[in-house]
Amino acid sequence: MVHVARGGDGPLLVLLHGLGATGSVWRGAAETWPGAWLAVDLPGHxxxxxxxRYSFGSLAASVAAAVGSGPVAVLGHSLGGVVALTLASGWFGVDVRAVGGLGVKLRWTPEELARAAALAAKPARVFPTREEASAWASKLAGVPVADGVTETGGGWRAALDPAAFGVGEPDVAGLLAVAKAPVVLAAGETDPMCPPEHLLAARADGLVLPGVGHNAHVERPASVKPVLDRLHGALVS
Incomplete structure (x- = not known):
């Protein structure tokens, strides 16, 4: 089972966070959605x-079990964006009517993949205080995650399971090809993980969000409104 938070009423938006984060990073953006929303803590987060075992399919299956039936739009950030696209394949039984990926890393080097595999093999760092663990968790996520820690026998650690770093390289092009719903890809203008040139090479209709970086939904929640507008239009049409 995965942890979910819910709010609102009306057309449902499922929100999926990036690696190391939690569903709470969507709080600001969720408030601008004109309907109901469901924010998931992905497995290991x-x-x-x-x-x-961490794979895009296993993560999608866990989310599908939490979402249930009924038409939804799905918006994911970074890792969550790949999971959202995986759900839009139709292979997991979720009735996805619109799907969005924000800041999805589209190009990987062998060195980046090797670094991720090395991180996946390391044990979780344990800290004597919750504050220190929270600071480390936020560093791993790239955004503040006050709810991203857990207590252990010897102290506190980030709730992130290090093994999640080993999820591997996504086949984004393949997922785009099999998506059974309208797709919206977006990235911040200064996102180093998904530069505008990578975004627009993958999708000519990609949305470049001005003045924000990789975590646009946290840096300035209102910046993702164009993404939400497209998803809402597709969901209710």
Whole structure:
């Protein structure tokens, strides 16, 4: 089971965070959605249990079990964006009517993949205080995550399961090809993980969000409104 937070009423938006973060990073953006929303803590993150194995399919299956039936729009950031696209394939039984990926890393080097694999093999760091663990968790996520820590026998650690770093390289082009719903890809104007040139090479209709970086939904929640508008239009049409 994964932890979810819910709010609002009306057309449902499912929100998926990036690696190391939790569903709470969507709080500001969720408030601008004209309907109901559901924010998930992915397996191995926040208040959700770790997974036996991390793959985009296993993460999507966990989210699908929490979402249930009924038409939805899905918006994911970074890792969550790949999971959102995986759900839009139709392979997991979720009735996805619109899907969005924000800041999805589209190009990987062998060195980047090797670094991720090395991080996945390391044990979690344990700190004597919650504050120190929270600072480390926020560094891993790239955004403040006050709810991203857990207590252990010897102190506190980031709730992120390090093994999640080993999820591997996504086949974004393949997922775009099989998506059974309208797709919106977006990235911040200064996003180093998904520069505008990478975004627009993958999708000519990609949305470049001015004045924000990789974590646009946290840096300035209102900046993702064009993404939400497109998703809402597709969901209710």
């Amino acid at each position: 926040g208040r959700s249990a770790p997974a036996a």
